[in-house]
Amino acid sequence: MNATAAIEVLAPGALTCVQDGGRHGHRALGVGRSGAADTHSAALANLLVGNAANLAVLEITLSGPRLRFHQAAWIALAGADIDARCGADALPAWRPLWMPRGAELQLGACRRGVRSYLAVRGGIEVPALLGSSATDLRAGFGGCEGRALRTGDRLRSGVAAGDDAWPMAPAAAAARADRGRGTGKPAIARWWIDPAPDLDLALPAVAALLPGSAELDPAAHAQLLEHAWKVAADSNRIGLRLAGPALALAHAWEHPSEPVFPGTVQLPPDGQPIVLLADCGTTGGYPRIGHVADVDLPRLAQLRPGETMRFVPSTLEEVDARGCARAARLARIALAIEARTRQDSQSA
Numbered sequence: 001m002n003a004t005a006a007i008e009v010l011a012p013g014a015l016t017c018v019q020d021g022g023r024h025g026h027r028a029l030g031v032g033r034s035g036a037a038d039t040h041s042a043a044l045a046n047l048l049v050g051n052a053a054n055l056a057v058l059e060i061t062l063s064g065p066r067l068r069f070h071q072a073a074w075i076a077l078a079g080a081d082i083d084a085r086c087g088a089d090a091l092p093a094w095r096p097l098w099m100p101r102g103a104e105l106q107l108g109a110c111r112r113g114v115r116s117y118l119a120v121r122g123g124i125e126v127p128a129l130l131g132s133s134a135t136d137l138r139a140g141f142g143g144c145e146g147r148a149l150r151t152g153d154r155l156r157s158g159v160a161a162g163d164d165a166w167p168m169a170p171a172a173a174a175a176r177a178d179r180g181r182g183t184g185k186p187a188i189a190r191w192w193i194d195p196a197p198d199l200d201l202a203l204p205a206v207a208a209l210l211p212g213s214a215e216l217d218p219a220a221h222a223q224l225l226e227h228a229w230k231v232a233a234d235s236n237r238i239g240l241r242l243a244g245p246a247l248a249l250a251h252a253w254e255h256p257s258e259p260v261f262p263g264t265v266q267l268p269p270d271g272q273p274i275v276l277l278a279d280c281g282t283t284g285g286y287p288r289i290g291h292v293a294d295v296d297l298p299r300l301a302q303l304r305p306g307e308t309m310r311f312v313p314s315t316l317e318e319v320d321a322r323g324c325a326r327a328a329r330l331a332r333i334a335l336a337i338e339a340r341t342r343q344d345s346q347s348a
Contacts, residue, residue, distance in 0.1 A: 006071040007120070009153040013107065015061035018124050018143035018155075019278075021054025023132035027282045033262060034134040034142065037237055037278045037301035038115050040198055040326070041079035045119035047334050048076035048096050048193065050341065055123030055158070056133040058149075060116040064107025065149060072101045073157060074121040080113025080302060081201065086186045095192035103186060112201045113302040122158035138238060138279045191340055193333055198298070198326055205303055207275070207296040208314035208322070212265060213258060214287030220247040220271075224289070228308040229273065237279040239266075240300055242309075246271030249287060257283040263297055265290040265311075275300060293319035295326055 009016075019042065022035025036042035036059055043053035058065075064082055077084055077093040084091040085106045091097055093116070099105060110116055126133045126143055135143025144153060209225075216224060223245045232241035247267055260266070264276045266286035275292055276284075277300070292300065293314060303309060 006069060006073065006157045007155040008068040008070060009065055009149050009151055009155070010068055010104065011066040012149040012151055012153070013060055013065035014063045016065045016149045017059055017135040017137065017147070018056050018126050018133055018149075019059040019135060020056040020123075020133045022278065023130050023134050023136070023142070026130050027259070027261075030282050031130060032136065032138075032280055032282055033278060034136040035132065035278055036115075036117065036134075038079050038117070038199070038298040040298040040330075041115070041195070042117045042119075043330060044094070044193065044195065044333065045076045045078035045117040046123070047330075047337050048078070048094070049074045049119050049121040050337075051119060051121060051123055053330070053334070055119070056126060056143075057120075057124060058118040060107060060110075060118060061114060063109045064116060064118075066107070067105045069099045069101060069103050069105065071157075073099050075099055075105070076119045077107075078117050078119070078195070079199075080110035080116040082110045082116040083108030089185055091186060092188065092192065094195060096189040098187035100186065114304055115301060120157045125156045125158040136279060138281070193337070198329065199302070201302055205299050205307070205309035207300055207309060207311055208293040208319050209265070209311040210291045210293065210314060210316065210319065212288035212290040213255075214253060214267065214289050215250040216267075216289055217248050217250040220245075220249075223247060224273070225311055225313060228310055231303045231305050231307050231309070232272075233305040235303075235305065237277055239277055239280060240275040240303065242273045242275065244272065247273065247289070249289075253287045255287075257285045258288060260284040260288065261291070263292040263294055264288055265292060277301060293322065295319060295323045 019036040022033040023031060042057050045057055046053050046055050075097050086103050129142045133143060140146035224247060227244045229242040229244045232243045235241045260276055260280055260283060262276055262278055262280055266274045266284055267289045268286050
């Protein structure tokens with residue numbers, strides 16, 4: 001990374017990587033989607049700082065990095081409930097934050113949820129590969145050299161249109177005083193957005209399930225829907241491994257590899273289901289016993305080892321309606337943020 005970049009990584013955290021809306025349209029070449037595991041939180045973090053919803057952000061897993069801002073910047077945190085501080089000042093999520101030049105952001109443990117998203121106004125600027133800045137950790141490309149961040153990495157933020165006309169009241173006065181001076185405390189916008197109902201981490205995790213190409217025997221199908229499945233410790237961005245009663249197929253599986261996508265539910269020989277996530281491949285040989293609706297993947301991506309989730313049967317019509325409703329809520333949130341930003345600009 002460029003030595004003059006705006007953000008220096010002083011400590012990388014457990015697993016911090018650059019992600020965006022994902023790499024689409026290349027599955028025929030064997031290139032998966034990657035991108036943010038919790039696409040909803042990543043989009044909201046971007047919207048809070050005036051970015052397009054799919055710009056590159058930092059995805060932080062379980063515990064976060066320590067970052068120094070060599071240039072002042074607007075940032076926002078969304079997703080998991082993470083401990084965030086700048087010196088002695090605690091910083092809240094779900095709202096814009098002004099970081100003065102020279103400030104250090106310390107991101108600690110995720111208290112609830114697994115993945116937090118840090119958006120910077122203008123986005124994280126890394127070379128695009130196949131139309132995306134996303135890090136594919138499984139294949140080792142994209143993002144910051146195809147890997148998680150390391151101590152000493154330097155990141156550049158992009159240039160957002162209208163930066164000079166984007167003050168946030170009451171943070172505006174403090175932001176102007178600190179701009180270019182290198183001293184002062186972060187400024188916190190007095191308004192925020194509520195992530196509920198789309199990402200309420202206090203509620204039980206429930207995933208709408210569509211039928212797959214492989215059929216379970218009747219007893220196993222009942223267990224799949226009735227059991228509270230526990231998240232296994234070896235879950236990652238490739239898949240959410242579940243622990244519970246061993247499931248059995250109705251018929252012997254003799255098919256070749258089939259296409260898979262984020263949300264595909266596979267059944268390995270041990271009978272313990274796997275829900276594929278953002279870094280999954282494009283084909284797989286395990287039987288596909290179902291598919292989780294895309295609208296529920298952000299909530300599953302926030303499950304910690306030992307937490308539980310349930311499957312509920314659904315239809316294409318039902319999941320399409322839920323997806324449209326979420327998209328409509330996201331559009332309303334974007335309009336509300338834009339309106340509040342204009343209001344703050346006029347009052348500053």
